[in-house]
Amino acid sequence: MKSLKKILAIVLAAVVALSFAGCTKGQEGTDGAQQEQAAASKLEQIKEKGELVIGTSASYPPYEFHKQIDGKDQIVGFDIDIANEIAKDLGVKLVIKDMKFEGLLAALNAGKIDMVIAGMTPTDERKKSVDFSKVYYIATQSAIVKVENADLFKSTDDLKDNLIGVQKGTIQEEIAKGIVPVEQIKGLGKVADVVLELKNGKVGAVIVETPVADAYVKNNSDLGVASIDFNTGDSGSAIAMQKGSEDLVKEIDKTLDRLMSEGKIDEFVAAATELADK
Secondary structure (H helix, E strand, O other): OHHHHHHHHHHHHHHHHHHHHHHHHHHHHHHHHHHHHHHOOHHHHHHHHOEEEEEEOOEEOOOEEEEEEOOEEEEEOHHHHHHHHHHHHHOOEEEEEEOOHHHHHHHHHOOOOOEEEEEEOOOHHHHOOEEEOOOOEOOOEEEEEEHHHHHHOOOHHHHOOOOEEEEOOOHHHHHHHOOOOHHHEEEEOOHHHHHHHHHOOOOOEEEEEHHHHHHHHHOOOOEEEOOOOOOOOOOOEEEEEEOOOHHHHHHHHHHHHHHHHOOHHHHHHHHHHHHHHO
16 A cells, blocks of 8 residues: 555656646746847847837927928928938838927837937937937037027027027937026927927027028028027937947948938938928
8 A cells, every 4th residue: 555655656746747847848938939039139120020110209390390291291301311211221111100309218218119310419318228320410509589589699698588498308408408597498399389489479599400490490480590609519410229229220320321421411401401491
């Protein structure tokens, strides 16, 4: 009887061991698949799904803006032209997501978009959380004001008694903080909304990049550009990607090098500026 009990105990132990081994193997297989998927580079993931999803904030002509073309609302601009070239070189479809500027990096790090192209300056603070391409375009900063007040603004000192409008989360917001206290800064999600505040007399000036200022002034006879030198240096715009996307950065830089060597970016800027004026 004892011998029979011993045999049963041995058989039961063997069954349990085999069962545990099977579970472990299955778990290892699952973990291995997850690790393999996680190991796939961002570039490989984009090529696998066949689309490049970009995040932008389309109220920033000539960089990116909405335009009625053939009766259909489209997002256009020279950033979009660049993004189309990148997608073409990668052999994938371009998908555009329009959102508020201050939410772009959060969306990028959450994996909702593959890259940000929105006239973004690669500041040291931003570099802590994302990778950037090389700078593809450099522009100076300007202040949009009411046209009748344009001659009143000659330096940043002339802005100190005014409420300054900016797009939230931008380098322009940081520039404004260096001129006036934060309570004199009105930040909104879209440049178009900040410009509307200026037109309605709610702010005295709006700080934006010079091509953007020129585009708004050409389309609004009641606005002008103040002759203020902000002395911000060569900040420029670059494309943001998730940290650790070295292979994707390398491929994007290849496209940017090609476009710059061919003079295409200057062509894109000119064409987008003209389109914004229509």
